[in-house]
Amino acid sequence: MTRTVGYLGPQGTYCEEAVLHIYSKTDVCLQPFTGIDDAIRAVGSGTVDESIVPVENSLEGSVNITLDTMAHDVNLYITKEIVLPVRHNLLMKKGSEEIAVIVSHPQALAQCRKTLGKLYPKAKLKPVESTAAAARIVATCDGLCAAVGSLRAGEFNGLTVAASNIQDIASNSTRFIGLQRQPIVCEPGNCKTTLVCQINGEQPGSLYNLLGEFAQRQVNLMRIESRPARTGLGMYIFFFDIEGSIAESNIAAAISAIEKKCLWYKNLGSYPVYHVEK
Numbered sequence: 001m002t003r004t005v006g007y008l009g010p011q012g013t014y015c016e017e018a019v020l021h022i023y024s025k026t027d028v029c030l031q032p033f034t035g036i037d038d039a040i041r042a043v044g045s046g047t048v049d050e051s052i053v054p055v056e057n058s059l060e061g062s063v064n065i066t067l068d069t070m071a072h073d074v075n076l077y078i079t080k081e082i083v084l085p086v087r088h089n090l091l092m093k094k095g096s097e098e099i100a101v102i103v104s105h106p107q108a109l110a111q112c113r114k115t116l117g118k119l120y121p122k123a124k125l126k127p128v129e130s131t132a133a134a135a136r137i138v139a140t141c142d143g144l145c146a147a148v149g150s151l152r153a154g155e156f157n158g159l160t161v162a163a164s165n166i167q168d169i170a171s172n173s174t175r176f177i178g179l180q181r182q183p184i185v186c187e188p189g190n191c192k193t194t195l196v197c198q199i200n201g202e203q204p205g206s207l208y209n210l211l212g213e214f215a216q217r218q219v220n221l222m223r224i225e226s227r228p229a230r231t232g233l234g235m236y237i238f239f240f241d242i243e244g245s246i247a248e249s250n251i252a253a254a255i256s257a258i259e260k261k262c263l264w265y266k267n268l269g270s271y272p273v274y275h276v277e278k
């Protein structure tokens with residue numbers, strides 16, 4: 001049976017670009033969603049086999065909706081990571097000159113905030129569901145609007161490029177993850193492992209104690225991110241990205257020690273990392 005892969009649509013998003021670096025269009029059935037959380041929940045409910053969604057950007061940091069949905073709303077595993085260079089363009093209707101409104105995904109607008117402020121100080125920035133949704137809107141607007149998005153989004157919607165490489169930092173890149181209902185076996189090598197847990201924040205040293213379990217086993221942490229636990233103000237959950245696979249004995253031992261010290265805990269899986277060259 002053909003594998004169905006969900007992503008943040010419509011056609012022309014960076015998310016779709018990440019999917020197409022992993023799968024060929026002829027091998028999978030691509031299913032666009034209007035929201036990142038919809039794409040994630042569709043894996044949980046069995047509507048699609050996998051969804052590929054953004055999780056972190058080098059300029060703007062975490063994509064909170066991805067972290068929160070994974071922690072609170074579904075029980076899924078990360079099965080791959082794709083790091084994609086993100087080069088934004090300002091897309092306009094052919095023949096337009098003035099720009100009063102610039103539309104895009106909030107992450108994309110934020111990644112270009114300084115550049116847009118310099119080029120179009122009077123333009124209003126308007127967030128929409130995705131960069132490709134923004135390009136669609138511009139294709140049907142009165143001509144005073146522009147979209148921040150990819151060259152593909154511009155091409156699909158018949159737009160011209162008014163400015164290219166408008167991200168505030170040239171090396172801008174976004175990490176995407178593939179989510180599935182079952183974990184994969186990731187042989188030690190180019191692997192990462194992600195955990196999320198809630199600790200007892202009222203006990204002094206509880207985070208320090210957790211970190212000690214990694215340190216004493218020479219386990220390298222690549223990222224720590226905290227998000228609200230949703231159990232009250234001042235309560236947090238922590239995401240840990242670890243270098244390596246749970247198939248490695250020191251990582252497996254650190255994880256089982258941590259499990260015992262948390263109020264709740266989820267192992268989000270061990271998975272390979274793919275870097276897309278630009």
Ligand SMILES: O=C(O)C(=O)C[C@]1(C(=O)O)C=C[C@@H](O)C=C1
Nearest residue numbers: 013014015054105107130131174
């Ligand atoms: O709107 C898109 O094109 C997306 O794929 C979403 C998204 C994100 O949410 O981070 C992906 C990559 C860029 O960082 C900007 C936007």
